[in-house]
Amino acid sequence: MESQYVPEVDVLVAVVRYLHSEGWNIESLSIARGQGIDSVGNMNKVKAELAKLGIEEKNVRFVSEREDIRAKKGSSLWRIECKGLAESMKPPTVRNQFDRALASVVSYYDQTQGLQLGLALPEEYFKHIKARLPQALRTALSLWVLLYVSADNEVVAFAPDEGLPF
Numbered sequence: 001m002e003s004q005y006v007p008e009v010d011v012l013v014a015v016v017r018y019l020h021s022e023g024w025n026i027e028s029l030s031i032a033r034g035q036g037i038d039s040v041g042n043m044n045k046v047k048a049e050l051a052k053l054g055i056e057e058k059n060v061r062f063v064s065e066r067e068d069i070r071a072k073k074g075s076s077l078w079r080i081e082c083k084g085l086a087e088s089m090k091p092p093t094v095r096n097q098f099d100r101a102l103a104s105v106v107s108y109y110d111q112t113q114g115l116q117l118g119l120a121l122p123e124e125y126f127k128h129i130k131a132r133l134p135q136a137l138r139t140a141l142s143l144w145v146l147l148y149v150s151a152d153n154e155v156v157a158f159a160p161d162e163g164l165p166f
Contacts, residue, residue, distance in 0.1 A: 004150070006122040008032045008084030009042040011148045011155075012068055013049045015080060015120045018146070018155040020053050024071040024078060028061040032068075032084075067108050069118075079108040080118035080146070083125065098128040109141050120146035120155065129164060 009032065016026055031046060033039045043062070050057055069080040083101045085094065098121070105119045119133075126147065137143065138160045145158040158164055 004085065004124070005087040006085040006124075006148065006150050007042070008068075008082055009045055010150070010153065011082045011084050011120050011122065013046060014148055014153060014155045015069055015082060015118070015146055016046070016049060017053065018157065019069070019071045019078065020055065022073075024073045026050075026055060026060050026069065026071050028063050028066070028070040030063050030066060030068045033064070036086075067104075068120075076114045076116060077111075078116045078118055079105070080120055081105040081108070082120040083122075085122050085124055094124060095128055095132075098125050098132065101125075102133060105143065106141065116142050116144060118144045118146050120148060122148045122150060126164070135161075135163075 012029065012031070016029070019026060029046060031039060031042050047057055050060060067079040068082040069078065071078040071080075081101050081104045083097055085097075101119060101121065105117050108117055109115070126145075129145065133143075133145075138145070142160050144160060145164060147156045147158065148154075149156060
């Protein structure tokens with residue numbers, strides 16, 4: 001069974017909206033690049049969303065490496081990895097992408113105080129979480145799961161110590 005296409009930029013924009021609504025300041029964003037990705041169109045989409053939210057573009061750094069989203073509130077720091085679903089991804093590829101996203105977000109664990117990690121994924125990835133992301137690891141790393149619900153174009157956040165609905 002092949003997956004339904006979900007552009008990574010849609011996940012990123014939904015997470016930015018969520019963070020902003022929770023009072024976080026967006027410090028930096030990394031827009032996906034590569035073959036078949038409309039980087040200019042994605043950048044324009046992100047900039048339009050920032051403007052809509054009242055976030056001045058000059059206050060956000062656009063970076064080509066690191067986490068997809070870095071946000072700050074007080075002494076707390078979010079470091080978030082976002083993943084979309086490419087067209088016609090087959091289940092083994094979805095699992096491989098999940099593993100890569102998890103490895104990336106774990107690599108951001110570089111401090112123990114005030115750090116919140118986030119893994120933002122479309123719903124289809126969640127079948128891999130039970131087998132590949134145990135509750136003990138989420139709690140130890142302060143790793144949030146941010147479920148992108150494409151039908152609503154929004155994010156549902158699950159805290160590290162919160163059970164997941166499956």
